[in-house]
Amino acid sequence: MKSVSQRLPAALLIGLLSIAGCGSGRVVLPFTLDASTLTAPHAAEFATTEDAIRGISAIMVRDLGLPLPYTFTAYVYSGRQGFERGLVDDANVAPVRAAELSEFAVGIGKRRQLLLNDEGGTARGREWYRLIAHELAHVSQIELAQGEGRAEQWLAEGTAEWAAFNVLERLGLDTVANRRQAAAAGIRNHAALLAARLDLETLGNPRGFTVRHLREGSLPTYQLAFLMADYLITRDGFPRVLTYFRSFERRQDRHANFHDTFGQNLDQFEREVLAHLKSVVR
Numbered sequence: 001m002k003s004v005s006q007r008l009p010a011a012l013l014i015g016l017l018s019i020a021g022c023g024s025g026r027v028v029l030p031f032t033l034d035a036s037t038l039t040a041p042h043a044a045e046f047a048t049t050e051d052a053i054r055g056i057s058a059i060m061v062r063d064l065g066l067p068l069p070y071t072f073t074a075y076v077y078s079g080r081q082g083f084e085r086g087l088v089d090d091a092n093v094a095p096v097r098a099a100e101l102s103e104f105a106v107g108i109g110k111r112r113q114l115l116l117n118d119e120g121g122t123a124r125g126r127e128w129y130r131l132i133a134h135e136l137a138h139v140s141q142i143e144l145a146q147g148e149g150r151a152e153q154w155l156a157e158g159t160a161e162w163a164a165f166n167v168l169e170r171l172g173l174d175t176v177a178n179r180r181q182a183a184a185a186g187i188r189n190h191a192a193l194l195a196a197r198l199d200l201e202t203l204g205n206p207r208g209f210t211v212r213h214l215r216e217g218s219l220p221t222y223q224l225a226f227l228m229a230d231y232l233i234t235r236d237g238f239p240r241v242l243t244y245f246r247s248f249e250r251r252q253d254r255h256a257n258f259h260d261t262f263g264q265n266l267d268q269f270e271r272e273v274l275a276h277l278k279s280v281v282r
């Protein structure tokens with residue numbers, strides 16, 4: 001059921017709630033997306049995080065065809081402690097998991113929620129916009145799948161990075177081609193590649209992905225995920241990947257959903273993408 005507050009103009013609510021949040025190190029920004037009023041923005045026009053979220057949402061929905069929920073809420077915290085508390089209080093993350101997440105993450109996308117840690121208080125520029133786009137992509141995936149952590153984790157992370165760099169490209173701040181190049185250079189000495197074993201079975205679940213990036217380095221693990229998603233999107237098209245996320249609404253079976261959407265099982269894909277990765281790092 002929609003609450004009364006969600007029917008009020010978002011701009012009005014943001015004004016009220018931002019004032020209420022002053023001094024607590026936490027700002028709450030409710031959004032209502034009306035497709036007819038979404039306009040493609042310019043990064044230079046983002047005066048606030050609210051502007052950035054609205055503008056990036058517009059690019060995602062209009063240009064990338066990435067559906068976002070009609071209403072969602074962004075929470076912006078001014079430091080690690082507030083972020084950790086917010087994960088527990090605002091997003092219902094278990095305290096142990098929140099402590100772990102807040103150590104290495106500065107943002108998280110949940111069901112109709114976006115939680116961001118504006119640690120440096122800069123909240124502006126390329127990296128902040130990349131973070132917003134990445135987490136909004138997760139919000140979209142969760143909406144498509146009607147639940148969290150259902151799809152292959154490496155594909156969820158890789159697709160979120162792919163979407164984020166497509167947003168940065170449209171904002172004139174970076175390009176997807178740059179990201180491909182940097183990622184290929186970054187994974188050249190990655191343990192999984194050297195061992196010629198990606199182990200998508202482990203990278204496919206949220207816990208396994210976390211263990212891997214803590215062990216093998218966050219940057220190369222995300223670069224690896226990006227390159228694998230980029231390969232799949234280039235091969236089969238972005239709409240097919242959206243169909244994949246949507247398939248979890250009906251059935252929560254990682255292996256069957258991957259096979260039915262992409263026409264091959266995970267082992268077959270792993271062999272194919274490993275050969276591709278070896279060729280791009282050469």
Ligand SMILES: [Zn+2]
Pocket residue numbers: 134138156157160
């Ligand atoms: Zn992510």
